[in-house]
Amino acid sequence: MDARECRQPxxxxxxxxxxxxxxxxxxxxxxxxxxxxxxxxxxANRRQELSLFGKxxxxxxxWQQAFTPNADACRAxxxxxxxxxxxxxxxxxxxxxxxxxxxxxAD
Ligand code: SF4
Numbered sequence: 483m484d485a486r487e488c489r490q491p492x493x494x495x496x497x498x499x500x501x502x503x504x505x506x507x508x509x510x511x512x513x514x515x516x517x518x519x520x521x522x523x524x525x526a527n528r529r530q531e532l533s534l535f536g537k538x539x540x541x542x543x544x545w546q547q548a549f550t551p552n553a554d555a556c557r558a559x560x561x562x563x564x565x566x567x568x569x570x571x572x573x574x575x576x577x578x579x580x581x582x583x584x585x586x587x588a589d
Contacts, residue, residue, distance in 0.1 A: 490558035492516075495573045497562055499548050501528070502536030503570035506546030510562040510571060516555040519548050519562065 497510070497518060510519045524545045532540060540547070548570075550556075556573070563571050 492555050492557055493576060495558040496553040496556045496576050497550055497571045498574050499550065500568075500570040500572070501531065501547065502533050502539070503568045504547040505539060505543045505568055505570075506548060507567060508548070509565040509567060510548050513561040513565040515559065515561070516552065516557060518550050518552045518556050520551060521546055521548050523547075 501524070506521045508519075508521045511521060524540060524547045529537060529540060529545065553576075558573055560573065563573060
């Protein structure tokens with residue numbers, strides 16, 4: 483994907499992954515021009531947060547999911563949102579009154 487399509491400065495929005503939907507297919511990794519994503523294994527202690535359907539889905543896919551270690555680089559082009567076949571990604575605002583939302587900082 484062309485990074486020139488990303489017009490927002492980094493740090494305003496970031497992708498959040500619905501853990502009950504993600505199947506770790508990696509389309510987000512492929513399309514993101516700013517290397518925000520990687521696919522890895524959902525840790526065992528985070529699997530308990532999932533719904534029953536999410537657990538079944540996670541088990542079926544070897545607990546592979548997308549993560550956002552480089553979320554601060556997101557420039558809100560929306561390519562990942564469109565590319566995800568499971569509709570698991572949404573873009574959310576990271577700042578409220580100039581502060582980062584700490585609840586989103588560890589994904
Ligand atoms: S919107 Fe998605 S594809 Fe675009 S920069 Fe952000 S994380 Fe990458």
